[in-house]
Amino acid sequence: MSGYRFPVGRLPDEALLSGLAAGDPDLAVIFVRRFQHRVFGVAMAVTRDQQLAEDVAQQTFERAWRHAQIYDSRRGSVTTWLTTIAHNLAVDAIRARRTEPLAPEDLEDLLDAVTETPERWALADEASAQVRSALARLPREQGRALMMAGIYGMTARQIADAERIPLGTAKTRIRTAMARLRTTVASPERGDHVQ
């Protein structure tokens, strides 16, 4: 029948998303297979609860399927788009459910994981490596405040309570850390996305 074939691993993310939007069941499988590790990883890092993370990840794919029409590649890759959806859903989930305070060791583990080592930076894309490097160079207390706000969605008041510091200090740590991160993020054109 055919003189050509497409190794599925090389089908572009955007084409897969288009097929998903059109209701193609085969491409739905491929789409989920390609992005499940990323989506579940984000959900698990934020919720630290496997069952909740699975629900968040499932909801993420549903959102992607429902909102594929508004995906715009000029505003970020499919991976970035899915990561943003998963992160927002995960933060919503823990805000709705979490009653226990954030365990200090969990925060430290996550901060270590996202800053990694120079050898691992070399394997990442340049933009991520720059952010990783900037995060690693932050004073530890600023990095902690940034992770609590940026990853776990904690307010300055919640951070102040968790860190046993004045509210103004928590705000200053968030602001200073974000200012440094902002100067690191060079490209103004890609990375953000609406869902």
Place this chain on the structure above:
Amino acid sequence: MSSEANCEKLRQIGAELALGVLPGRERAEAVAHLDQCADCREYVRQLTLAGDRLAGLLPDREPPPGFETRVARGLAQPTAAPGGQRPAGVFRRSRRGLRDGARRPRVRLAAVGAALTIAVGFAGWAVGTAVEEVTAPPPSAVESEPVLVGDMTPAGHGGQPVGELYAHPGTPGWIFVSVALTRPGTRYTGTVTCFLVRADGTSVRVGDFPVRDGHGNWGVAVPVDLTRYSGARLTSPDGTVLATAQLRKGQVVTPKT
């Protein structure tokens, strides 16, 4: 409070606003200021961009066994209606039920999807280069699906492709078009109409999509038998042919799991 004072205050709380952690009243005041101040909007946009990069650093994780199957089955149950409309309630409710309406108060534009067309992005021409000619049938360890693909070439210019078109026969079938009409003499901004062309030269209009500064990406479900078509044509509203494609038969090859 003066405008300068509002800007100064915004710079104090912009990071929290961008991260979606600013409490309601402060957030409302900040958003009201952003509505009036382009400089502060740009400042917060940059902070939001930086904040979003944080989630991108989180490590990938292996999902639990069966996750892929469960999710894909849920997505694939009722397929989208022709034209890309989606049935409601396709996805089964999660076991523990997330708050569907909850949303972090990020500073984002509230985009509303158009119902009938599927505007998707496509960053490059990787698919065209991924077409592999084969002399032997696919190995038995793979599943394959038919697909049609064609390079879009500019009308009257020939030469290098300016885009691609995929057509995936099925129920429904779907097509995906991506063009970059950016070469001298081909740059175009406006509405483009896509036609599928049969071997006898007759054609059927599939739909319209926007092209800006030469760039356009579009996907749509189509309730026709795509195997009956051998080409595609993109035209401007006045009928000028912008690009054409000859479709070749191919396969999407999926390893069996």
